[in-house]
Amino acid sequence: MEGGPTNNLISKLGSQGTLSRFELISLIDSLDESVHQHLRRTAHRVRVSMYGNSVYVRGLIEFSNICKQNCLYCGLRSGNKQLSRYRLSLQEIIKCCDEGYRLGYRTFVLQSGEDAWYTTDRLAELIRCIKHSYPDTAVTLSIGERSDECYARLYEAGADRFLLRHETASRALYDALHPTMQFEQRRERLQALQSIGYQIGAGFMVGLPGQTSADLAQDLLYVQELQPDMIGIGPFLPHEATPLRDQPPGTVERTLDMIALARLLVPQALIPATTAMGTAHPQGRELALLAGANVVMPNLSPMSVRDKYMLYNNKICTGDESAQCRFCLERRIEAVGLYMDMGRGDSLKYLDRSGQPSAPLIP
Numbered sequence: 001m002e003g004g005p006t007n008n009l010i011s012k013l014g015s016q017g018t019l020s021r022f023e024l025i026s027l028i029d030s031l032d033e034s035v036h037q038h039l040r041r042t043a044h045r046v047r048v049s050m051y052g053n054s055v056y057v058r059g060l061i062e063f064s065n066i067c068k069q070n071c072l073y074c075g076l077r078s079g080n081k082q083l084s085r086y087r088l089s090l091q092e093i094i095k096c097c098d099e100g101y102r103l104g105y106r107t108f109v110l111q112s113g114e115d116a117w118y119t120t121d122r123l124a125e126l127i128r129c130i131k132h133s134y135p136d137t138a139v140t141l142s143i144g145e146r147s148d149e150c151y152a153r154l155y156e157a158g159a160d161r162f163l164l165r166h167e168t169a170s171r172a173l174y175d176a177l178h179p180t181m182q183f184e185q186r187r188e189r190l191q192a193l194q195s196i197g198y199q200i201g202a203g204f205m206v207g208l209p210g211q212t213s214a215d216l217a218q219d220l221l222y223v224q225e226l227q228p229d230m231i232g233i234g235p236f237l238p239h240e241a242t243p244l245r246d247q248p249p250g251t252v253e254r255t256l257d258m259i260a261l262a263r264l265l266v267p268q269a270l271i272p273a274t275t276a277m278g279t280a281h282p283q284g285r286e287l288a289l290l291a292g293a294n295v296v297m298p299n300l301s302p303m304s305v306r307d308k309y310m311l312y313n314n315k316i317c318t319g320d321e322s323a324q325c326r327f328c329l330e331r332r333i334e335a336v337g338l339y340m341d342m343g344r345g346d347s348l349k350y351l352d353r354s355g356q357p358s359a360p361l362i363p
Contacts, residue, residue: 036257039257064087068114076309080241088301108140123150124153159198166202166223168208168215170211173208177208202232204232221265230269232271235251235280239311268348272293296333
């Protein structure tokens with residue numbers, strides 16, 4: 001099969017970094033067991049050529065599960081009245097950072113639902129405190145849609161990165177799944193963040209109800225056009241307290257294919273091996289790392305709230321201490337021939353933009 005038309009498309013993508021929309025849809029439709037490994041090996045080679053065998057680690061702090069939005073797939077949706085809500089104080093968040101810093105983390109990801117209690121002033125104070133205490137760290141925000149003024153002030157306070165998945169590049173699918181949100185607004189927010197100077201992360205779910213190969217191709221072409229610093233891709237996993245609770249989950253195989261294709265289309269991007277992948281398959285994160293991913297995000301949230309930040313059913317690692325998460329992932333990463341890099345782990349795109357030298361590749 002190495003000389004077949006599907007493998008020829010993979011080889012073209014690996015060497016040229018682009019395909020037409022028609023070619024991409026054809027490739028997605030043609031992927032089967034005979035070509036999965038060729039695609040993922042190609043993506044892994046490209047990833048190693050860009051970043052070596054290092055896997056960047058971010059400490060994740062899920063500081064509020066309160067959200068004003070009502071997305072049909074999300075366990076934090078405002079319509080979920082069964083969920084016990086929480087928000088961490090600024091002091092509790094700082095305590096998580098203190099523990100993470102002692103464990104070696106040099107990037108903190110502050111993630112929440114869209115919770116208006118955390119005003120721009122409060123968030124700016126939090127960021128300044130983290131950067132003052134730990135000036136060698138990067139702060140990543142994942143807090144949803146805010147105003148240009150808010151984004152600019154948080155950047156000025158010291159925030160380095162912002163994760164805002166576009167969720168799906170299909171307008172029809174986006175509108176169907178996000179009754180309280182707007183398709184164009186999501187894209188405008190990503191463009192605003194990029195213009196301000198953040199390292200931005202976009203991304204999408206695989207296996208959404210009604211999603212087609214053409215939709216997935218559009219997702220991939222959108223991230224190629226946007227050129228984000230990070231691309232988060234994970235399987236759709238249903239949550240019991242949402243309207244999509246009875247829908248089948250996205251498959252690990254199709255998600256690995258999308259990770260590999262994203263690596264080939266945007267070779268300099270950082271791509272996480274997500275917790276959702278680890279939830280969907282016992283070795284899901286390892287498989288993602290071997291298909292082009294190069295970031296993991298162990299949890300630093302307090303044990304008392306871990307099981308309340310449930311975007312989907314059966315989320316892993318909710319019962320592990322922070323140190324357990326960190327060293328468990330290190331063993332898993334080393335088991336597949338890679339190594340854990342505890343540095344800031346900036347994207348090559350950012351290093352190019354800022355004129356900074358990239359770290360030497362470690363084979």
